[in-house]
Structure formats: C-alpha cells, structure tokens
Amino acid sequence: MKVKARLWDILDNNKVKCHVCANECTILDGKVGICRTRKNIDGELYTLIYGSLISKGSLDPIEKKPLYNFWPGHTAYSIASVGCSFRCLNCQNWSISQATPNENGNQGSYDFEDYRDRKLSLVEMTPEELVKRVKRSGAKTLAYTYNEPLIWHEWIMDTTPLLRKEGIQTILVTNGFSTEQASEELIDIGIGAANIDIKGMSDEFYKKICGVPVVQPVLDTAKRFKSNGIHIEITNLIIPDINDGEEDITKLCEWVSDTLGNDTPLHFSAYHPDYKQPSQKRTSLEVLDKAYTIAKNTGLYFPYVGNLRHEKGSNTYCPNCGEVIISRMGFSLSNIKITEDKKCENCSHDLNMAIIGEINRDASSSRFSFY
Numbered sequence: 001m002k003v004k005a006r007l008w009d010i011l012d013n014n015k016v017k018c019h020v021c022a023n024e025c026t027i028l029d030g031k032v033g034i035c036r037t038r039k040n041i042d043g044e045l046y047t048l049i050y051g052s053l054i055s056k057g058s059l060d061p062i063e064k065k066p067l068y069n070f071w072p073g074h075t076a077y078s079i080a081s082v083g084c085s086f087r088c089l090n091c092q093n094w095s096i097s098q099a100t101p102n103e104n105g106n107q108g109s110y111d112f113e114d115y116r117d118r119k120l121s122l123v124e125m126t127p128e129e130l131v132k133r134v135k136r137s138g139a140k141t142l143a144y145t146y147n148e149p150l151i152w153h154e155w156i157m158d159t160t161p162l163l164r165k166e167g168i169q170t171i172l173v174t175n176g177f178s179t180e181q182a183s184e185e186l187i188d189i190g191i192g193a194a195n196i197d198i199k200g201m202s203d204e205f206y207k208k209i210c211g212v213p214v215v216q217p218v219l220d221t222a223k224r225f226k227s228n229g230i231h232i233e234i235t236n237l238i239i240p241d242i243n244d245g246e247e248d249i250t251k252l253c254e255w256v257s258d259t260l261g262n263d264t265p266l267h268f269s270a271y272h273p274d275y276k277q278p279s280q281k282r283t284s285l286e287v288l289d290k291a292y293t294i295a296k297n298t299g300l301y302f303p304y305v306g307n308l309r310h311e312k313g314s315n316t317y318c319p320n321c322g323e324v325i326i327s328r329m330g331f332s333l334s335n336i337k338i339t340e341d342k343k344c345e346n347c348s349h350d351l352n353m354a355i356i357g358e359i360n361r362d363a364s365s366s367r368f369s370f371y
C-alpha cells in the first residue's frame, strides 16, 4: 500500500532526502531509494510497502528470532515485507529482501537476470487487521523478521501502539542501520525488544559483504536502544575466512561488554553458503566453541550458539552462581530452574533484570505454524 512517508526533507529540483535509515538516500523524482521501497513521486516521498506483507504471518518460537532472555518460551507472530537497506552477499532471505514492490504494494518483482519474470504476491492489511490476527493467534509478541523492518518505519509506528494496548510486545529483528531520528521515534512509540545483527566490527566488512560503507550506525542503534530501556540481544553470523578470526570475535565481545554491558545476550550463529556465497564453507563447531569461550572469558553472562547444536551455547546460566537456569533442546525449553518470582533456584539471585517478561513454562516445539 502506498502512503506518505515519515522523516524526509525536500531538496532542490524535486529531489528528496530520506532519514529512515543510515543510507540517507537522496532520491530523484520518480526514483526509489536503496531499499527499493520508498519512492519520490512528484517531489514527495512515499513508502510503497505500508501494510504489504509476504503472507498473513506465521507463528514461531521467540527463540527462533533469536531472543533467549525475553519472554522465554513464548510464541512470536512473525511478519515480513519486501526490501532491505543492505545487499548482503550471504542473505538467506534474498528472495524477499532483494525484491522490489510495485507502486500499489501488492506485488514484488526482481531486477536479476533469470528472475525478471518471477513475481511475488503481497498480502495487504490494515494495522487493525494485524492486531486482530495476532490476538486471535494467542501470541504475546509480534516479530518483524526475515526482511529488514527499519525500512517499514511507518507501519511499525502505526501498529506498535495498537499492539501495546492489547499487551502485545513488538520485536524487531534488524540490521540496526538506523538514524538517530528514526530510532528515537521507535523508542518513543514503545517497541519492546530488538535482536540486532552486528555482522562485523569493521567498515571494510560492511562494505564488502553488506554493500554499505560503515558499521557505526549499527553500533549507535544498539547503544541507543539499550540505554533507552529496550531489551536487546545481539547476533553475529560467523562466516568462515571472513569474520571468524580470534581478533574479530574478541573485538565484538569487548565492545558488547564495554558498551552494552555483560548482561547483553550475544548469539553466535553458524553460516551456510547461500545467495552469492561469500564463503563456500560452513561454520565449524570448533569456531563457534572458540567464540563462545572468548565471550565467556570477556565476562559476558549470556553467550549463545545458534544454527548448530552446542550444549552450553543453548542454555542460560545464572550470572551469579553459574548454574543452568534455562536449558533448551532446539527452540524448546526443556528445564527451567527459575522460581515464580524470578529468582535462581540455586542461589536466589534476582533474575528480573536478566530475564524480561513472563516465562512460558508449558512451551513445546509445537509453536511453529502458518497462520
């Protein structure tokens, strides 16, 4: 659906400048920005994807986002649209992130050779319809996931307050490439949590792999969200021969510890070759184990390992006594050693600041379904 965009300036000659993400595109009349979803029409900026979803939504365990310390065991009603502010060479969701919406926002198409004839149908919805669906599903959280939510700014701004009224938390699974203005709007509107990808710690990595010039806006978003009380967890995808060096991992762990604090969960995720395959190899268990150990030695309380089975990296440990407080089998919680008033069963350490929201003690693996 096409609606007038937020956060843009008028420039000369009918050009506009968008401030929704850190690309801050200058867009000529008739053209779209880097994300392909925001168009300059006669000197005014429009988003083309307001209420345009790739499906009506699906139910996922919140651990799949991944969020391990936020509403553990709960279900996330998950939605996505098309477009992204990045062009990651390894994107697993390239068929939506690299699609271009049409001006009605009800169809996506591709710029690539071999894909030009393929079309993607989008489902249109109003914020009220979305809220009704989430409520009916019983989910306590709504996750923006699979493509980049920051470029869906107007839709998030309109849906979040309606969801909050119903006690439903909004979660962003994001590349974090925001601007100060856009982040502040998201903070003020009341998003509950974000999983932010810190894909690497250097501009060189972001240039080569993601197609954007700098990493700093990502770090600034993480810092800004955290200091404004949004629960954040960080994900780092470890790509063999690209960002798997001890130095890269140590730099990230130290930054998280020094800037966000040791209570910030950090998920190391295994890579497999996809899309343009910047590496042909899969991440080994040894490398993930090394990352986990570095994070622990840096002082982080909640390092995790995802996409490959790693026992220690699946569990949550008490930051005080070191005993397991939540053990997991895949995305299911298999054992919870936390009292009803959120104390560690072993040492009575108060976990209210470490584990946010209700714990669903009946969670099972049946939290997956299409809606």
Ligand code: SF4
Pocket: 018, 019, 020, 021, 022, 023, 024, 025, 032, 033, 034, 035, 036, 037, 038, 084, 085, 150, 151
């Ligand atoms: S959201 Fe980002 S990529 Fe899209 S037009 Fe605005 S500044 Fe450009």
Ligand code: SF4
Pocket: 084, 085, 086, 087, 088, 090, 091, 092, 093, 094, 097, 146, 147, 148, 175, 210
């Ligand atoms: S930021 Fe995420 S969705 Fe966007 S291109 Fe990169 S991996 Fe894909």
